[in-house]
Amino acid sequence: MTYDPHSKSGTSRQEILDLLAGLAPPELAESFDSGRIGLIIEGKEHITKISTCLDVTPAVVRKAIENRSDLLIAHHTPIWAPLTSIGGDDARLFSMILQSEMNVYVMHTNWDHAPGGVNDILADLLGLTERENMSLGLVGTCVRTVEEMVRILKAPLRIWGNVEKVQRLAIAAGSGFDSALIREAQSLGADAFLSAELRHSVYRSSPLPLLESTHYALESPAMRVLAEKHGWEYIDDLPVLHSLS
Incomplete structure (x- = not known):
């Protein structure tokens, strides 16, 4: 079966993962990305809606859940350092993701090199x-x-x-x-x-x-263009900058 990005009925998670691995082969990633790319949070097996983002922030996750996304594709992983306990902001973020059964997939330096x-x-x-x-x-x-x-x-x-x-x-x-x-x-x-x-x-x-x-x-343009090419939705979360003089 070939993945159809415009299918209304959705497709299997594995077909989407195969597509993403073809776009950004994991072997292109830098060594420091070992264990930090690919499917880092597993959710539903059937995918009907996909969103992309640069960073997996609370605002992005809330918007993705509001949009009923089954898969969130990010450039930066929300789990950079190994976790020995989960509390505070991490607990709140992962709780939202896990309760929604949303998958989170990361394509980082492999997407840089691809x-x-x-x-x-x-x-x-x-x-x-x-x-x-x-x-x-x-x-x-x-x-x-x-x-x-x-x-x-x-x-x-x-x-x-x-x-x-x-x-x-x-x-x-x-x-x-x-x-x-x-x-x-x-x-x-x-x-x-x-x-x-x-x-x-x-x-x-x-x-x-x-x-x-x-x-x-x-x-961020890379994640926006990725979404546009495949009929997905890019979720913007532009950092707020303040300048003092």
């Missing part, structure tokens, strides 16, 4: 062409100005260093500011590097100007 995954979708959004893959992320020809990138990403953009015009842009969605990766981007002809969550020491040693956006702005 063709057509997180970084390719971000590159599509920014209009990058003539792409070359890096060990994480890619470098592509850029026709956007920095101001246009801000409008496209709908998020603040900090500029570290002098940027006049970006012709070859390196991108690494998420927390990708790594000194070795920046040097790799430079070797591929990049004249700027876009990622999130920059450390001061990395900036100081960088041979390239760095463009710092938010983790959410760079990775």
